[in-house]
Each structure stands twice: as structure tokens, then as C-alpha cells.
Amino acid sequence: MTARIIDGKVIAAELRGRVADEVARVRRDHQLTPGLAVVLVGNDPASEVYVRSKHTQTQAAGMASFEHKLPADVSEGDLLVLIARLNHDPRVHGILVQLPLPKTLHTETIINAIDPAKDVDGLHPNNAGRLAGGFAALSPCTPLGCIILTKSVHASIEGMNAIVIGRSNLVGRPLVQLLLNENATVTIAHSRSRDLAKLCAQADLVYAAVGRPEMVRGDWLKLGATVIDVGINRIPVPGAKPKLVGDVAFQEALDVAGAITPVPGGVGQMTVACLLVNTLRAACAIHGLPAPAV
Numbered sequence: 001m002t003a004r005i006i007d008g009k010v011i012a013a014e015l016r017g018r019v020a021d022e023v024a025r026v027r028r029d030h031q032l033t034p035g036l037a038v039v040l041v042g043n044d045p046a047s048e049v050y051v052r053s054k055h056t057q058t059q060a061a062g063m064a065s066f067e068h069k070l071p072a073d074v075s076e077g078d079l080l081v082l083i084a085r086l087n088h089d090p091r092v093h094g095i096l097v098q099l100p101l102p103k104t105l106h107t108e109t110i111i112n113a114i115d116p117a118k119d120v121d122g123l124h125p126n127n128a129g130r131l132a133g134g135f136a137a138l139s140p141c142t143p144l145g146c147i148i149l150t151k152s153v154h155a156s157i158e159g160m161n162a163i164v165i166g167r168s169n170l171v172g173r174p175l176v177q178l179l180l181n182e183n184a185t186v187t188i189a190h191s192r193s194r195d196l197a198k199l200c201a202q203a204d205l206v207y208a209a210v211g212r213p214e215m216v217r218g219d220w221l222k223l224g225a226t227v228i229d230v231g232i233n234r235i236p237v238p239g240a241k242p243k244l245v246g247d248v249a250f251q252e253a254l255d256v257a258g259a260i261t262p263v264p265g266g267v268g269q270m271t272v273a274c275l276l277v278n279t280l281r282a283a284c285a286i287h288g289l290p291a292p293a294v
């Protein structure tokens with residue numbers, strides 16, 4: 001058996017196309033141009049790749065993109081002043097502060113300062129709490145992308161056994177909440193979990209969001225499982241640019257899984273597309289327009 005490869009590039013491009021159509025409509029009918037501001041502190045190389053593709057794709061979708069690059073030694077006060085300015089800027093409907101922040105900055109203080117209505121990362125406690133309560137919320141982009149990729153394989157995941165490996169605020173925890181909202185049965189695993197292989201053997205849906213290259217082995221998987229690999233790990237290659245690998249041993253998994261996302265070309269593509277979706281949704285909500293059809 002060889003797994004179907006879930007093409008994140010194609011699914012993300014299709015989603016971006018629908019966002020672009022809706023953006024054109026709100027610009028024409030409501031003179032509203034959705035705008036996204038991304039704040040990047042310091043120069044983490046992984047973050048720069050992400051921020052660059054986000055900038056290009058935001059503009060390609062017909063939205064305004066504002067980039068704010070700050071030095072790694074920026075004071076918390078200066079960063080809070082910038083966030084307050086973006087909160088009040090009528091051209092900005094989405095604010096994303098790229099994580100991780102330098103150790104000198106208090107992440108919780110910064111996230112809490114973002115207007116929840118503009119929190120397109122879904123990280124503000126107001127949105128995280130609404131999501132956990134099963135209420136309408138801006139939800140984190142990577143988990144949203146994981147659900148869309150899963151639904152490209154299974155129209156309904158009701159009653160399926162899912163395992164989420166990783167419990168970060170950015171990925172694992174919100175993904176658990178979205179899966180619960182879809183009526184999956186969810187196991188949450190983390191660094192203190194015992195016998196991950198045995199836990200995975202029960203799972204129809206496996207989500208790996210750990211940050212450990214190829215940690216999930218092929219022989220951990222149930223035959224025919226759907227595998228969504230969130231991990232982005234850069235492996236140094238002497239004399240060449242680093243190689244990207246996921247948290248799943250892809251070649252091994254191909255023989256066992258029913259469907260699997262590649263890295264690159266899987267979840268990462270969806271994260272950026274979902275950021276555009278959230279920015280459009282935030283812009284419509286802020287202006288009292290009906291939720292867009294994407």
C-alpha cells in the first residue's frame with residue numbers, strides 16, 4: 001500500500017483563490033480593503049521565510065500588507081506602543097506577532113495587548129477561551145489548515161480516533177479544540193506521555209506537532225491512518241541549504257498510512273492561506289459585514 005499524498009500546495013492555492021474573490025467583492029461593494037500587519041522581532045531565519053511568503057500572498061489576494069521589523073533588543077514598552085498603534089489603525093484588520101519572541105520580552109504581555117478582534121493568530125485568551133468553549137472565535141491558522149487538509153480526505157471525522165502530539169498554544173491545544181468541535185475522539189500527547197507508539201496505533205488521524213525530525217515512525221501507525229505532519233525541521237546539509245523535514249518519517253509512513261501531508265508542501269502552505277482567511281473574516285466582522293463565504 002502506498003499512501004495518498006495530500007497536496008497542500010494545491011489545496012492552499014484553491015483557498016487563496018476563494019479569498020481573493022471575496023476580497024475583490026468587499027473592495028467593490030463596501031470599499032473595504034482588508035489589511036494585515038505582521039510584526040517580526042529579531043531575525044530568526046525560519047520566521048523570515050514565513051513572513052516573506054505571507055507578505056507576497058497577502059498582496060496577491062488583494063489585501064494590504066504592513067510589515068514591521070524590529071531589532072531583537074527592542075524594549076517591551078516600544079513593542080506595546082506599536083501594537084497600540086496597530087490596534088487603532090483603521091487600515092489594519094489583522095495583527096500577527098511572529099513567535100518565538102526574544103527571551104527579554106514577555107510573550108503573554110504582548111499577546112494580551114492585541115485587540116482580540118484583530119488577533120488573526122487566535123492566541124489572545126479571549127479567542128483561545130472562546131474556541132475552548134465551542135463559541136465562534138478567530139482560530140489559529142495552522143490548526144485550521146490541519147482541519148481543512150483532513151477534510152480533503154474525510155468529509156466527516158465524527159467519531160474518529162485522533163491523536164495530537166504536542167500541546168503548544170500555537171498548534172497542539174487549539175487543534176485539539178477544533179477536532180473536538182468536529183466530534184472526533186481526541187488523545188493529547190506531549191513530552192511526558194508514555195508509549196507514543198502504542199497511543200498512535202489506535203489513531204485514525206495522527207497530528208504531529210512536536211519539532212523533532214522524523215520522530216513518528218512508520219511502524220507506529222495504524223494501517224490506513226491519515227497523517228498530518230505539522231513539523232518544520234531544518235536539517236543542516238554541508239555546502240548546501242538546509243533540508244526541511246517533518247516530525248514524521250515520511251518514507252516509512254508512505255507504506256502504512258492511507259494519506260499523508262509532505263513537508264514542505266503540506267501544512268505550512270495552509271497556515272499562510274488560513275492567515276488570509278482570518279484577516280478577511282476579521283475585516284468583515286470589524287465592519288459589521290456578514291461573514292465571508294470562505
Ligand SMILES: NC(=O)C1=CN([C@@H]2O[C@H](COP(=O)(O)OP(=O)(O)OC[C@H]3O[C@@H](n4cnc5c(N)ncnc54)[C@H](OP(=O)(O)O)[C@@H]3O)[C@@H](O)[C@H]2O)C=CC1
Nearest residue numbers: 142166167168171190191209210211230231232267268271
Ligand atoms: N507548518 C506550520 O505552519 C507550522 C509548523 N510548526 C512546526 O511544528 C512543530 C511544533 O511547533 P510548536 O507547537 O510551536 O512547538 P513547541 O516547541 O511550542 O511545542 C512542542 C510540543 O511537543 C511536545 N514534545 C516535545 N518533545 C516531545 C517528545 N519527545 N514526545 C512527545 N511530545 C514532545 C512538547 O511537550 P511539552 O508540552 O511537554 O513540552 C510540546 O507540547 C515545530 O516543528 C514547528 O516548527 C509550528 C507552527 C506552524
Ligand SMILES: Nc1nc(=O)c2c([nH]1)NC[C@@H]1CN(c3ccc(C(=O)N[C@@H](CCC(=O)O)C(=O)O)cc3)C=[N+]21
Nearest residue numbers: 049050097098099100121232264265266268269271272
Ligand atoms: N505568531 C505566529 N504565528 C504562526 O503561525 C507562526 C509563528 N508565530 N511562528 C513560526 C510558526 C511557523 N509557521 C510557518 C508557516 C508557514 C510555513 C511554510 O510556508 N512552509 C512551507 C515551506 C517554507 C520553506 O521552504 O521554508 C511549506 O511547508 O511548504 C512554515 C512555518 C508559522 N508560525
Ligand SMILES: [Mg+2]
Nearest residue numbers: 265266267268
Ligand atoms: Mg508543510
